[in-house]
Amino acid sequence: MSQEKLEKIEKAGFVLKPDSPEIRPNYERVREAFESRGIEVLLAERSARMIGEKGMPFERMCVESDFLVSLGGDGTLLSLVRRSYAWHKPVLGINAGNLGFLADVTIEEVETFLDQLFSGEYRIDHRLMIAGHIRKASGAKIEFFALNDVVISSPVTSKMVIVNAAIDGERFNSYRGDGLIISTPTGSTAYNLAAGGPVVYPLTKAFILTPVLAHSLTNQRPLVVPADFRIELDTEKYEAVATIDGQERYDLEEGDVVTIGGAKEGARLLHRKERNYFSVLRDKLHWGERNW
The missing domain is CATH 2.60.200.30 (Probable inorganic polyphosphate/atp-NAD kinase; domain 2)
Structure with missing residues (x-):
């Protein structure tokens, strides 16, 4: 397991699930949690237009951010990882729907995760690309x-x-x-x-x-x-x-x-330290459940 940690926790670049303007209340809730802990939120231009806010070009967001955040599902995270690969920034997946294999932090867990982020209770997984x-x-x-x-x-x-x-x-x-x-x-x-x-x-x-x-x-x-x-x-x-x-x-x-x-470098995914892959498999695939 990697012992790598973020160099800074000052700016987070956000990408939202596309074609989903109804995600705005969840985004506002998450943004408030980030900003209340002193983390500046940068929103990608395309996501910003979708919810009627101002944003910045995706490339600039990647350069200025200390880490990136996808708010949506696993598909949103996959797209963000590919598009941001050249900048090799760690990516956090916040799931706005059902628990995902990749986007595993729920809206309700965001505040707890941010506290863990500042106390170093998280990990950065390097995934093969x-x-x-x-x-x-x-x-x-x-x-x-x-x-x-x-x-x-x-x-x-x-x-x-x-x-x-x-x-x-x-x-x-x-x-x-x-x-x-x-x-x-x-x-x-x-x-x-x-x-x-x-x-x-x-x-x-x-x-x-x-x-x-x-x-x-x-x-x-x-x-x-x-x-x-x-x-x-x-x-x-x-x-x-x-x-x-x-x-x-x-x-x-x-x-x-x-x-x-x-690829020479893997994708860097931010996860809760206590996240257990086998527990995710059990929950998502219903392994070990009795049929009576």
Whole structure:
């Protein structure tokens, strides 16, 4: 576990759940808790416009903030982590709905968490990030980052894709089916889990390759590989798309190659010190519950 602490606790940069102006009362409540403890709240321009307030450009907010805060759900946090990756600021997820895997501090817990923040009773987890790019057949290069996963699938529901996979230049499999998920341990509880992939402890340095509804007489199993391997994927015969964290989408043509590796630095997530990952699994997935 990392013993890293924040250098300063003076300015927090906020991003709110998009297209949700009804979040304003929760934001005002959280902002009051921050400001009452002497923390200046900086609000990203797009979020500010949504609730009728003044904000600042996202890039400037990232530069000036000591840490960043997503107010919404896990999707809001995923987007913030990707967009702010270049600044490597710690990110706190405040959940405005149900308990999330990532945004685990509730509105009701904010004041207690802030007191813990000032007393050093918190932790900063370093989560593996995917650093990838798409090399188009034309020679163009599209770079991306992902915290959860990269999914190669058909743009049309229930249409098959063929995904050829290589690890460190060695071709090892062709996946025929509805798609292929390349997940981080953080994303192992997302689409990977729904597709039958394993849950992997989030601080593990590994990638999980999980086929989606394989069209094969042979048993295509999920595969876990070290994160220092380079994974290359290409598609053939059928149309395909690459979806990043379920939020960004890129069309793939035959001859395009998707390359995936571990980013040099991981995402830095702020958590309550007492947060226990296995308790979250039990609560979210209802593990250990009796059926009577």
